[in-house]
Amino acid sequence: xxxxxxxxxxxxxxxxxxxxxxxxxxxxxxxxxxxxxxxxxxxxxxxxxxxxxxxxxxxxxxxxxxxxxxxxxxxxxxxxxxxxxxxxxxxxxxxxxxxxxxxxxxxxxxxxxxxxxxxxxxxxxxxxxxxxxxxxxxxxxxxxxxxxxxxxxxxxxxxxxxxxxxxx
Numbered sequence: 025x026x027x028x029x030x031x032x033x034x035x036x037x038x039x040x041x042x043x044x045x046x047x048x049x050x051x052x053x054x055x056x057x058x059x060x061x062x063x064x065x066x067x068x069x070x071x072x073x074x075x076x077x078x079x080x081x082x083x084x085x086x087x088x089x090x091x092x093x094x095x096x097x098x099x100x101x102x103x104x105x106x107x108x109x110x111x112x113x114x115x116x117x118x119x120x121x122x123x124x125x126x127x128x129x130x131x132x133x134x135x136x137x138x139x140x141x142x143x144x145x146x147x148x149x150x151x152x153x154x155x156x157x158x159x160x161x162x163x164x165x166x167x168x169x170x171x172x173x174x175x176x177x178x179x180x181x182x183x184x185x186x187x188x189x190x191x192x
Contacts, residue, residue, distance in 0.1 A: 050125050050149045050182050054075040058126065058146075061096045062133030065120055065145035067157045077112055081132040082151075089189050092122065092154060100128045104155035105139055117141045122147035122154070124175055125182055152183045161186075 027061070078095035080087050087097045098107060100123065112119065119141060121129040129146050136144045147154065155161060155172050163169040171187040174180035180188040 031078070048181075050153060053182070054148070056127055058130050061129075062130050062137065063147040064126070064148040066148050067154050067159060068114045070120070074118070076120045076145075079119060079121045079132070079136075080151075081121050082173070085191075086124070086175070087169050088164040089173035090151070090155075090163055090169050092151065092164050093160065093166070095122075098132065100132065103132055103135065105135065106134065109139065112141070116142050118143040118145070120145045120147050120181045122150045124173075124179060125150040125152050146159055149182075153171070155186045156184050158185065 032133060078092045079098045080091050080095045081100050083099060083101060084097060096111060119136060121133045121144065123129040126148055127145050129150060133144045133146050151161065151172060160168050161172065171189050172183055174183050174188045174190045176190050180190060
């Protein structure tokens with residue numbers, strides 16, 4: 025079963041890469057790949073006094089490079105319902121889920137909705153848009169950084185401010 029799932033993820037990733045390569049802006053990619061099943065929240069709508077719990081739906085290597093301050097790493101490939109339900113007991117807690125631009129976070133947001141969370145939002149444009157709008161991010165030592173993990177060179181075009189980090 026795990027091997028079958030890996031093959032499916034590889035195939036999806038391949039077609040996903042082809043689809044995004046043809047898209048030139050975050051809005052176009054989101055329109056193409058998202059169902060808008062989880063309501064978006066815009067970066068500009070967030071302020072310091074908001075009481076959101078931020079959940080980072082990227083992989084650990086991405087989170088370690090930078091993340092939104094106080095965001096909880098929940099991952100994507102190895103997402104576990106129990107981790108979230110242990111951390112966030114109140115199903116009415118306002119939650120903002122994010123990833124690089126907002127595609128993986130929509131999938132995780134759907135899982136949170138199925139768990140009964142009622143105030144789940146997908147950060148429009150993800151951490152890329154957050155950084156593009158001049159917001160601060162921190163690394164795994166909780167120090168402010170200009171670096172953002174962009175997954176690969178193709179994805180890096182959507183980050184317009186900050187230092188682009190990727191492995192391949």
